[in-house]
Amino acid sequence: MAYFSISIHQWFRQSSRSLPWRKTNNSYKIWLSEIILQQTRVDQGLNYYLKFVENFPTVFDLAEASEDQVLNLWQGLGYYSRARNLHFTAKLIVDQYDGVFPTAYKDVLSLKGVGVYTAAAICSFASNLPYAVVDGNVYRVLARYFAVDTPIDSTIGKKVFQDLADELLDREQPGNHNQALMELGALVCTPKSPDCENCPVALMCQSRKEGTQLSFPIKTKKIKVRKRYLHFFVFCVKDKVVLLKRDENDIWKGLYQFPLIETDSEILSGDEVQNRFGDITAITDITLKHQLTHQTLFATFHRVFVDEYQTLKGEILVKNIDLIDYGMPQLLIRYMEDRDIFTL
Structure with a gap:
């Protein structure tokens, strides 16, 4: 020894x-x-x-x-x-x-x-x-x-x-x-x-x-990886976007995100969008894969361009240039940097 x-x-x-x-x-x-x-x-x-x-x-x-x-x-x-x-x-x-x-x-x-x-x-x-x-x-x-x-x-x-x-x-x-x-x-x-x-x-x-x-070392347990399908709606209201804080006991608790619909598969139905947001015209932008330890996230981003937006409970309108002041998941940061949303 x-x-x-x-x-x-x-x-x-x-x-x-x-x-x-x-x-x-x-x-x-x-x-x-x-x-x-x-x-x-x-x-x-x-x-x-x-x-x-x-x-x-x-x-x-x-x-x-x-x-x-x-x-x-x-x-x-x-x-x-x-x-x-x-x-x-x-x-x-x-x-x-x-x-x-x-x-x-x-x-x-x-x-x-x-x-x-x-x-x-x-x-x-x-x-x-x-x-x-x-x-x-x-x-x-x-x-x-x-x-x-x-x-x-x-x-x-x-x-x-x-x-x-x-x-x-x-x-x-x-x-x-x-x-x-x-x-x-x-x-x-x-x-x-x-x-x-x-x-x-x-x-x-x-x-x-x-x-x-x-x-060595020897392990017995295999990590079970869960797949999740997240559909983020990026409401672009002139020089602002809509954010809300995640408060559920889940990943990213306390961080800000875009309005979200989570589905059981990669398919998002029109009825789900209608029930969540009403009549909107959304442009599907891109799907990003994000790997966590126990979860694989498939995040699809949909852009919605509107002249005005009535925020719902918990939602806020944030100027694009101020987004840097809000703590957000790295997945969303990747998307915004790729689309230059910080400076639009």
Whole structure:
């Protein structure tokens, strides 16, 4: 075990990336980075982290912001529940902890949007507390190093890998140890093309000895992908368009969108349009495919040009040049940029 820890520490000092959240022990900024990096690559999350720190340098600033401001800044990052949880938790920290980020593991774990991995990361990185992190990178490194054939997505597997991580943890430098292990998975022990020649623990890696690196980690569950057919109606009212905020407990909650009809197939009937909007002349524009983790979206955009529009409940008229101020799903941003709707 000492060989493993010493080896990854030495490698980390020489080969790790220079990232801003690694240069601070500020719990707020570390928490911010961890929430942003959930389900997000570092190269994508970095700019969002910098934007959030610039706009909300303290937890007080984030707590005082409106949800629209937070969602607009998060725009394009996906998994918007993270942004809502971030905002909710900032207000809770201000109200219940007087703006001082909690340091005890049980208190950090109790925060909305924080799970076992994130709590361990925050506590070890910010306060050097001895909690081992187990994320996707760690699962992969440990599964290959020990050739563990227990599925990582099983209840038993989660316990097996957490126990392994706990046993390996350098309790004098838990923060550095966790960072090194995660970085090893991100840069060297990658999913499809592991760089075994430059791996600091290759000598003792069981799967490398057996030539079975790509067989690990093992998963049992297959993701079921649901198809959804969305028909967006872009009402162009001179230099304005119609928007409404999504408030149902679904994807993109809290973001703005065009009026929508969702169907069970790609076919949209005239009766459905009539029942929703009355007599309108719509021009079908384009269909875009958008892949989410568990859903495949087929979004068809229909243009409707009118001189005036009577907004319904929840709808607003927004000038094209002001659309940039409204948090919208990346799918709609793609469409508007392609059609120059921001500047029409």
